[in-house]
Amino acid sequence: MTRRGRFAPTPSGLFHMGNAFSALAAWLQMRQIGGQLLLRIEDIDKPRSRPAFAEQQMQDLRWLGLDWDEGPDIGGPHAPYEQSKREDLYEKALNELVKKELLYPCFCSRAELASIGSAPHGLSSEGGAYPGFCSQLTETEQAVRRISKEPALRFRMPHRQWTFCDAFAGEHDFSGKALGDFVVKRADGMFSYQLAVVVDDAAMGITDVLRGRDLLDSTPRQLALYEALGLTAPSFAHVPLIGDASGERLSKRDKSLTLASLREDGASPQRLIGLIGCLAGWLDRAEPVTAHELLPHFTTDVTKDRMLAITPDMLDWVRGKSICDD
Structure with a gap:
């Protein structure tokens, strides 16, 4: 190939x-x-x-x-x-994740998210791990909050270790729990980088992803999406x-x-x-x-x-x- x-x-x-x-x-x-x-x-x-x-x-x-x-x-x-x-492709993938019950609505405000803090500059592509404020809301609670606010959609990051060997950065091991659940579609309707890049790389037959080291911790998040969508993940290299x-x-x-x-x-x-x-x-x-x-x-x-x-x-x-x- x-x-x-x-x-x-x-x-x-x-x-x-x-x-x-x-x-x-x-x-x-x-x-x-x-x-x-x-x-x-x-x-x-x-x-x-x-x-x-x-x-x-x-x-x-x-x-x-x-x-x-x-x-x-x-x-x-x-x-x-x-x-x-290519947004129709992202919407299709999103619907698949919804059917598998791997997403949940997040109503958190910017102020609430800012209170989480962030990881050291240059080491995290998503900031601090989301603590799951909205992950256990009931359907009734979600309906009440939708009256005043359109939610974002978060992916439930599996709480397990994600290990991969990076061509430049060597072997890395990330905790899914430490990474936290991440947004795949914002409240304003914009699809996230994490979802779009996985859908596009898979659709375009990409076998090797080479990018900057600032996106290293995007890899376990994207590996989780590849797995959830039944797609084959590429090899990774972060310069x-x-x-x-x-x-x-x-x-x-x-x-x-x-x-x-x-x-x-x-x-x-x-x-x-x-x-x-x-x-x-x-x-x-x-x-x-x-x-x-x-x-x-x-x-x-x-x-x-x-x-x-x-x-x-x-x-x-x-x-x-x-x-x-x-």
Whole structure:
């Protein structure tokens, strides 16, 4: 069976170096083994998504020298490749979960949810574990609350251990109880990332999911959904995040570190790829290389760090403003 990977950005801002790292790694993983790579635009959060960002992101990927076999611009057998056009599939999966009595309505306010607290920044994709305030409401209690508030729908996370081996991050073990029940459809009608990505990856035949380390704890939640829906789960790989010299995670709000900004400052894609290759441990030193030249060096047996730091000197080198290439 042909292995299939994907890169699935959210068009809510411009790409930064962390996005470039994930995209490059996903491309290298599939191209090295002769697999297929598709591009999917994860614009399920319509208020935050912008078509202009999606177009700019595709331009950035092409600037890096990356291509894809299926996507919104070239089509393919699994179209559409924009989540905003696939909501009927999410609704069908939701109805299946309802029939299996794996969901329950949640009427909690934002203030109540905020009182739960959250996990350390960068380590949780869902925040603190939901304590189950609404999990035992009777049908009568639910009906009364529906009069004044439309509920979200939560998935009952099985209270067992979820173990998987991550290609980059190694073996991980999560407690379902500690993760807590999670939302699959918000009160405003928006489907959650967790549900949409499982439905799409299964429908598109994805065998290998490679993404950033900030989504590591999404994996056990998604494994639970794969199991509940009777779907085959892919293999997972979570690359380290890229942060600044102070250890802070890069943000789409930091325009100085976006690929668009680096391009305007004279950066070359070969230097950016070379720096990423060095940070990841695929190269001994930063040197200008193309994505194709990096193919023989790609491996998952490299750094296990959660975050890779990029310094101002490194950025100067990428921009071609450093005298020495060491």
